[in-house]
Amino acid sequence: MLNNPRSIIAIVPAAGVGSRMGADIPKQYLMLGQQCILAHTLDSLLSHAEIDQVVVALHPQDNYFSQLPQSHHSKLTTVVGGGERADSVLAALDFVESINPEAWALVHDAARPCVTHQDITKLIESVNLHPQGAILAAPVRDTMKRSDTNGNIIHTVDRALLWHALTPQIFPVSVLRHHLSAALAAQVPITDEASAMEWAGVMPGLVNGRMDNIKVTHPDDLQLAALFMSQQ
């Protein structure tokens, strides 16, 4: 449980087109077992006892979401997303700030359906140690190489302190909205919430997360996600 029990509002950026997946529909609507990727992700968040609300950022031309049973859930609200993931998150933060500026924002990719309640709880509880906010992350386990633009190895990178940033990532709503908005206005490249906080000089905590909490990005990720889901 949290020492300072503020509300926790999940934000789900789900307005992407899934270009790297190369499917004929946005990847978050591809089937994974009995339901689509986004439905699995929403089930995990909507059923977590400490998450009070879920705000989903949708593509302006999304005509799939309303067909999901989860779309009628009483804890769920939608906003219109933006051109980049960060814009979609900011659109959701604008809404959340207007209804509950004291809340925690727990931002989780629609494309990460394998997240477990155990990892979500672990991240939520980590704010007792990291009041500035924290992210789920997995230590790099392979030897890491840096290449030139032609795909030739330049050198091996020290992996001792390298992590894969995952989601969810949790930050105070008003602080994250302020720094994300300023970073985007300064045209800083922002690919996760932590990078906006880092740009502002905040050092988010790293919380060890499961490596099966993969982001379904390329076609071969689908089979892997299905395998992980079948083992949960």
Ligand SMILES: Nc1ccn([C@@H]2O[C@H](COP(=O)(O)OP(=O)(O)OP(=O)(O)O)[C@@H](O)[C@H]2O)c(=O)n1
């Ligand atoms: N303008 C955007 C772009 C992405 N996302 C969401 O951010 C998450 C992570 O982004 P990514 O995996 O890159 O998804 P896409 O942008 O759809 O994929 P691609 O980059 O291959 O097009 C996804 O759940 C995606 O729906 C979003 O809400 N708004």
Ligand SMILES: C[C@](O)(CO)[C@H](O)COP(=O)(O)O
């Ligand atoms: C937020 C994220 O999933 C953390 O690893 C990642 O940055 C999303 O990147 P993408 O290029 O939008 O898939």
